[in-house]
Amino acid sequence: MSGLRIDHVSWGVGRRLIVDGVDCTAPAGAVTGLCGPNGSGKSSLLRLVAAIRTPAAGVVRFGEDDLTTMRRRDRARALALVEQDAHTDLPLLVGDAVLLGRTPHRAPLAGPTDADHAVAAAALARAGAAGLADRDVSTLSGGERQRVHMARALAQSPDLLLLDEPTNHLDVAARLETMRLVRSLAAGGITVLAALHDLDLAASACDHVVMLAEGRVVTAGPVDEVLVPDVVEKVYGVRCAVLRHPRTGRPVLAFDLE
């Protein structure tokens, strides 16, 4: 099967296991949501997949490749990571920030080519941020910054896109816009694994969901099988009903207050 396979991956700090034998897949051409409470290990798992941390045990495969042992550069051409809260204090234009995504595609000491500029411009347009190219990144709103991060990842031309809370700071329209973009990327054949806090958004935008709690997979599978009242109650300790969206037919979570 093509796509991402995470096989019994564990990682810890000191004696504490933060990711504990995680086993799951993210099929190619689909959006897989990574859900779970704060501190359940979503960001840590994404970093393990991106091989920024080395797993203590287990293998991460993407298609034919073992991501953990692959050459750094090749890996950076295959996958891009949008971090939960990347920021910089340096004075930098948005266009240059997006160009950083081209780094793995050229010789280590070389500068950006015309082709790199073209890809960066297309990535900006794709992320809905074409008008921002000449702005200084420090002057952007949270939502604009998020789009620029997305554009930077797209400029990397990845086949596997790892997103850590890509809808943070976004209003409802921008959130939907982002998920629409993510869905169209997946439709184009990219494998997407996105950590999402918002279960409703996951329900409406993901094909598959992996539910984490305390570093372990609670359930994983099609959205209809994972986002069910039992699982939500077990993981978050809150009760909810799952309704159907009258037009899209997708699940909608309605939470009980009492």
Place this chain on the structure above:
Amino acid sequence: MTTTTPRTRTTTRVPGEARPAVAPRRGPRGVVWIPLAAVLLLVTVVVAVTIGPADVSVGDAAASVAGHLGMGGLVEAPSRLVDAMVWELRMPRVLTAACVGAGLALCGVVMQSLTRNPLADPYLLGLSSGASLGAVLVLLVGVSVLLPVAAFVGSTAALVATLLLAGASGGVTPARTVLAGLAVGQAAAAATSFVIFTSAQGDSYREVLTWLMGSVAGSTWTEVAIAGGAVLVLGGLLVSTGSVLDAFTYGDTAAAALGVHVARTRWTMLIGVAVLTGALVAVSGAIGFVGLILPHAVRFLTGARHRLLLPLSALFGASFLVWSDTAARTVVAPSELPVGIVTAAIGAPVFTLLLWRRRAA
């Protein structure tokens, strides 16, 4: 429907992009600065050589230099006295200042970027304090090694201590490296103060103070060779790392995600900076502020892209230190100031101004 054969392709597509993107014509924005800065440096060197207690014209200076470069037949030779003044006194001093200024500014850029700390300078890892301790031991205690050698050994020892301390406390991350550098620097500074306090008297005190403040007075072609060689070799390597430093813009994780070997890159570049700084401190003492403010000033002009920032900082740093040194030897003539006092006098207010402008922006 998916094809996952990305390894050998030249990937210039944006995922899912249907129509080809129009490349906006973004020319070599800012690159005009480099020839400008180079010309400024050339003019600076020529003019600085003519400034001083005895009158030397640009023609005299050119003739003297031409004579020593084996092109003496082309121009009329200057008098012996003028020739000696240009070739033996002013030229080595001006060139040493230029090399030291270029190296310090370059090291400042790299340090600020690798530690992600806008207040970083080349001395952050305790290098200047280590070098000072070495120098003070020579000047006051009479340890019989050449002063530059002692200073270089001192700075290298400080670097090793810093990296070991950072490594022992859990890895060479930016924050830990800075803290370890502070600790080592403070320890070496305390030792230096102790030595000065217990053994300096009269003139030796003045000599030590001059060295501690930094000075290129009395530079010979040996100093030019040390500083120039270090700047050409190590500085040349550092200048070429623009793309790598750019990859650190959003921090270590982002750099790693762009395919950079973060730990190895940080180690090698820190060591490169340290050896270059050690060589510079050995010839001129610890001249402050150049490595701190030049990077900020140049970033203010051209933004944070390192491919431009590195060479420009080197060129402007060179001109800056030549002019500072020219001021140091002329404003209180016939006496002179340590150039470190001049760079501090200019640097402190400029730094304040830059911070203020940045907040206002």
